Structure formats: structure tokens, C-alpha cells
Amino acid sequence: MSLLESRNLCKYYRLGHNHEVRALQEVSFSMEKGCWLAISGPSGSGKSTLLAILAALDRPSSGEVFFNGENLSGANDVRLARYRKEKIGVVFQEYQLFEELSGLENVCMPLVVSNLNRKEQKERAMILLDHVGLADRADHLPRQLSGGERQRVALARALINDPDLLFADEPTSNIDKKAANMVMDLFQTFKEQGKSLVVVSHNEQLTRAADRILHMESGRLVQ
Numbered sequence: 001m002s003l004l005e006s007r008n009l010c011k012y013y014r015l016g017h018n019h020e021v022r023a024l025q026e027v028s029f030s031m032e033k034g035c036w037l038a039i040s041g042p043s044g045s046g047k048s049t050l051l052a053i054l055a056a057l058d059r060p061s062s063g064e065v066f067f068n069g070e071n072l073s074g075a076n077d078v079r080l081a082r083y084r085k086e087k088i089g090v091v092f093q094e095y096q097l098f099e100e101l102s103g104l105e106n107v108c109m110p111l112v113v114s115n116l117n118r119k120e121q122k123e124r125a126m127i128l129l130d131h132v133g134l135a136d137r138a139d140h141l142p143r144q145l146s147g148g149e150r151q152r153v154a155l156a157r158a159l160i161n162d163p164d165l166l167f168a169d170e171p172t173s174n175i176d177k178k179a180a181n182m183v184m185d186l187f188q189t190f191k192e193q194g195k196s197l198v199v200v201s202h203n204e205q206l207t208r209a210a211d212r213i214l215h216m217e218s219g220r221l222v223q
């Protein structure tokens, strides 16, 4: 059974009476557990739209997504919230950090509903911040961090619940080579644990490390 499968996904945005954006058109693919899948394609080709639907943050106009054989398109909001909380981690293209919380508190955020106490939460978050090279920035607010540092805080947050599947949208777009290598190592370690990744990236090094590449153009997968 595939870990993740999409069948004929379409996403249309209606803007006004006779203008419609076809962000996704009949997107079908499947990936196995333990796979690192890269998604590439020009700006506006639908990569972030696809990621948002696979991560159950948005609903498709038509088509279906299956996770471990379960049809997410038919699932209710409670079920989808559990999928997001327990099974997946997401790094957004715009990071979406809480501006009033420190780096450390941002990373701890998904653990608020866990049964770990405050001290255990902070310990786990510090380990991840260390892995992304930001142990000495734990107390900074997002506005006191550089773009690349914010991006790495978002990555640490996505990994804190130890997800089976990580979705990352341009996770190295804002960082230098050294920090990108750190992210690369983190992804590789994650995969060695038998976990799976879907990574949107223009970074050749990251894309080369993937098991498979899906190319998108104008909302469609192209070979």
C-alpha cells in the first residue's frame, strides 16, 4: 500500500464571473513509505497548492488524497486535525511563525497538547534548535531573527512531533550553503529513520538527494 496517493486532484479558484485559475489539474501520483519525493517547477505552477492539499490544510475542488489507504477527502475536520497533529509536519513557504513567541516557544507550540511537561517540551525543542544551528537563538522573537533563521525555526517546529511524513515548501530558499547543508543532513537522518519527505525546492543539491522528482507545469504533472 502507498503511504500517500493523490487521484485526479484539481484546484480551481474562481475570481469574478468569468475568470478562473486552474491551479491544479488532474494531479495523480503515489509514493511509498521511506521515499523522498522532490517537487519542482516554475513559479505559479501549483507546487504550494498541491502541498497544502496533501497536508490537509486546504480541500481540493475535486479528486482525492489517500494516506495509508485512508481517503482524507472524505474525512471530517477532527480526523484531519489528527492527521496533521500526529502524522505529518509542515514547513510553509512563508514560515508562519507566531510573532509574539520566542524561537524556542514556537518550536514547542505543537507539543502544547501533548502529555510532556514544560521542561520535557523545552528539552526536545532545544535538541532540534541545536540540529538546525540555532541553539543560541532560542530566546529570540521571530522579528529578531534573519529570514533564514526563521526558516530553520519553522523546520524544527515541523519535526517536533516526530512525524512520519514531512512536507517542506522551499526549505532552503533563504539560507546560505552551510545552513542548507545542515537542513540536508537533517532530512537525510529523518529518512534513515524510515520516514518520508515531500520537498518543494529549486535547490539542486536537495533535489538530487531525492528518490524521485515530480515536475509541475501550469498545474499539471509533466514527465
Ligand SMILES: Nc1ncnc2c1ncn2[C@@H]1O[C@H](COP(=O)(O)OP(=O)(O)OP(=O)(O)O)[C@@H](O)[C@H]1O
Binding pocket: 013, 015, 021, 022, 023, 041, 042, 043, 044, 045, 046, 047, 048, 049, 050, 093
Ligand atoms: N487563493 C488564491 N486565489 C486565486 N489564485 C490563487 C490562489 N492561490 C494561488 N493561486 C494561483 O494558483 C497558481 C499556483 O500557485 P502556487 O502558490 O501553488 O504556485 P507555486 O508553484 O507554489 O509558485 P512559487 O514557486 O512562486 O511558490 C498561481 O497561478 C497562483 O496565482
Ligand SMILES: [Mg+2]
Binding pocket: 047, 048, 049, 093, 169
Ligand atoms: Mg510556492
